[in-house]
Amino acid sequence: MGYNCDFCGDQRSVVYCRSDAACLCLSCDRNVHSANALSRRHSRTLLCDRCNSQPAFVRCAEERVSLCLNCDWMGHGTSTSNSTHKRQTINCYTGCPSSAELSSIWPFLLQSSSPGESTCEQELGLMSITENIERTSWGPTENTISQNGTGVAEVYDDHNVDKGSGWGGSSSIPELISAPQALDLPAGLTDTLLPKSCCPQTKCPALCEDDLYDDFNMDEVDLNLENYEELFGVTLNHSEELFENGGIDSLFGTKDMSAADSNCQGAVAAEGSSVGLINAIQPASSNAASADSIMSNKTDSFLCFTARQAHSSLSFSGLTGESSAGDYQDCGASSMLLMGEPPWCPPCTESSFPSATRSNAVMRYKEKKKTRKFEKRVRYASRKARADVRKRVKGRFVKAGDAYDYDPLNQTSTC
């Protein structure tokens, strides 16, 4: 995880794609996500200016920085002087937005930049150069986006596109996943949200205000043994700062840790660390459910962790009516979350229904498995793209043209 684009390795990474688990510069983001219809559905968002490790969730107008939930809470939730800062939600987007589109989605990008100085503007300019070249190959438009005066993007799923606008007619309109909340978030509001999405990675260099972009690689963290210590060295440091009473066991969910599976260790540990942080900050959150109820079992704790991944495009962002299961998956969200059951709700729901079948349990596990994509780095995006659309019979790939019972694209069963 560095500051450079995972694709070209040259330009500075600007956005993070959860589906690809990759940090990309704007140009590569554009290139990669214009490849096919599936890739265009990947939701991307800005990076946090503070920690460089989380997707930015709000834009502080006073400080002119983009912040993830954790940094927002650290900066605004705990400081009375800063708690009155006006903050603006940052939208996720999909598709292949042009520079003009991005600036309309994130109008503060150019506002906060000194002309000709920022990486942002430079990259936007670069995108404009290649824009016309790529545009011809772009697929049909899907959504119409309007921007109201306050900067809140609205998505209209009516397929009517302003052909005369900068979208160029054939351009793939970015599907903006806008946040339903009011823009000017009171600090307390984010406080209540934090337990779902916190991450202790706050160790980061301060950035100048013009540096809107920096490294963000949440899901791409290689949770193998080599990076394990590196990663959790940070985590533990912060954990120790945050919870003086918490030992290693409070940080790590121990019972699932298997020495044979370092990836699993990392995943569980990551869950545990998040849990620990949630526990630590929970008392500060008056409106949230009790930490005990949240953390009463590991399933719930995992959901809390997965909610962190999902927050920017699910919990805090309205999904468009056109959003599909694939979109949800792109957001890394558990379908349990999507079913409207918030992860912070007391675990009694599960225990109250002992009739839950094994199949339900397996389904839950599968959802967890899906959300664990952060632990797995996809080495070949093209293979993933193919696997994503390949028809199956009982989960197994079938020859092209053969009968199938599952089509990932249509979500239909055909025998």
Place this chain on the structure above:
DNA sequence: GTAAGGAGTTTGTCCACAGACTCTC
């Protein structure tokens, strides 16, 4: 304290096939 059994969780395997990789000429 221990064993049995149920419930829940995790792991390994299978499949097709594009593309990466290796080898030969």
Place this chain on the structure above:
DNA sequence: TCGAGAGTCTGTGGACAAACTCCTT
């Protein structure tokens, strides 16, 4: 030494079964 062609290997996701772990009795 380089390039072309042929052959082999790798990795991708969903479903399933088996193995494993945990908890209650």
